[in-house]
Amino acid sequence: xxxxxxxxxxxxxxxxxxxxxxxxxxxxxKASITDxxxxxxxxxxxxxxxxxxNSWQLTFPAPxxxxxxxxxxxxxxxxxxxxxxxxxxxxxxxxxxxxxxxGFPRLVEAANAAVPQ
Amino acid sequence: MxxxxxxxxxxxxxxxxxxxxxxxxxxxxATATGYTRAAGSFLTDGLAPGMEATAAGFATAANNxxxxxxxxxxxxxxxxxxxxxxxxAPAGYTVTPRTLVVEAAAAGRSFSVALxxxxxxxxxxxxxxxGMPWIEEDYLPGPSAQIGCGPRGEIEGFPQYVLKLxxxxxxxxxxxxxxxxxxxxxxxxxxxxxxxxxDVLRVRADPAPYATSLVPVEPGFAALTVTxxxxxxxxxxx
Numbered sequence: 475x476x477x478x479x480x481x482x483x484x485x486x487x488x489x490x491x492x493x494x495x496x497x498x499x500x501x502x503x504k505a506s507i508t509d510x511x512x513x514x515x516x517x518x519x520x521x522x523x524x525x526x527x528n529s530w531q532l533t534f535p536a537p538x539x540x541x542x543x544x545x546x547x548x549x550x551x552x553x554x555x556x557x558x559x560x561x562x563x564x565x566x567x568x569x570x571x572x573x574x575x576x577g578f579p580r581l582v583e584a585a586n587a588a589v590p591q
Numbered sequence: 592m593x594x595x596x597x598x599x600x601x602x603x604x605x606x607x608x609x610x611x612x613x614x615x616x617x618x619x620x621a622t623a624t625g626y627t628r629a630a631g632s633f634l635t636d637g638l639a640p641g642m643e644a645t646a647a648g649f650a651t652a653a654n655n656x657x658x659x660x661x662x663x664x665x666x667x668x669x670x671x672x673x674x675x676x677x678x679x680a681p682a683g684y685t686v687t688p689r690t691l692v693v694e695a696a697a698a699g700r701s702f703s704v705a706l707x708x709x710x711x712x713x714x715x716x717x718x719x720x721x722g723m724p725w726i727e728e729d730y731l732p733g734p735s736a737q738i739g740c741g742p743r744g745e746i747e748g749f750p751q752y753v754l755k756l757x758x759x760x761x762x763x764x765x766x767x768x769x770x771x772x773x774x775x776x777x778x779x780x781x782x783x784x785x786x787x788x789x790d791v792l793r794v795r796a797d798p799a800p801y802a803t804s805l806v807p808v809e810p811g812f813a814a815l816t817v818t819x820x821x822x823x824x825x826x827x828x829x
């Protein structure tokens with residue numbers, strides 16, 4: 475045991491924890507958009523053919539960067555409930571990205587609390 | 592408790608105060624197709640095709656009122672003039688074309704832009720009119736949580752006000768940009784809207800209000816969305 479060893483173990487513990495929180499936040503953010511979340515109030519994506527919901531992808535292009543993307547052409551019409559948008563699904567709804575963004579601090583709090591000390 | 596109706600009415604009250612691109616009192620004339628000025632610039636004042644401008648100060652009543660700008664130069668506005676009245680018809684509004692009357696230049700005329708007269712309020716029948724900008728609202732109640740202690744503890748809520756602006760297709764990007772700039776200024780971060788009692792609805796600073804890009808939507812219109820994140824604190828009513 476040494477002071478340097480203690481510091482190293484502490485650094486590794488902090489890094490593991492930070493990484494776990496980061497990954498959990500990214501996953502819960504994506505889940506809020508696609509499936510809905512009681513934390514953010516987002517309803518999730520409506521499901522007719524599942525094309526829209528399945529189009530949302532979470533990627534990690536760099537160690538500390540997470541991207542949540544969709545290539546669905548009508549995703550924005552659904553997100554913004556623009557004129558012409560029709561909700562035919564019994565699940566999901568509009569504005570999930572906005573609600574997720576507004577509730578992001580609470581997603582971080584929840585992800586942080588879920589990671590063991 | 593959080594009162595969604597009170598929040599919505601406070602937001603609408605503020606929204607209805609939207610006013611921008613004022614020319615101030617200028618010397619202007621009316622033509623059969625619009626208005627002209629010899630000094631100053633409509634472009635510099637912020638007017639752009641696709642906006643709905645209001646003219647005032649003309650001696651002939653028919654020259655005062657709203658109209659959609661179809662072309663704007665420094666010295667001339669080309670306008671499709673109309674009068675909008677709320678009606679019980681399925682479309683929600685009655686739009687009556689108005690014919691401009693030629694009137695010589697004189698001082699004391701003014702032009703400005705306000706909230707489009709056609710407004711699709713939540714759950715109210717509405718049909719857009721070709722060539723006229725219009726606005727649509729969505730109020731999102733959002734999540735809430737008790738953050739204070741005890742049965743009368745404080746409750747914090749995060750509603751959002753989503754405004755969708757539709758401008759006539761083919762009029763360029765400046766009209767929408769002008770509306771967005773004015774809306775973001777009207778709902779600047781930390782703007783407070785007092786409610787009944789001691790509750791105050793505030794515009795959030797993080798995330799602050801933001802707008803999307805302009806996209807073509809149904810035939811004849813392009814649209815963008817302005818999202819206004821809000822925060823309200825109130826007491827639990829148990």
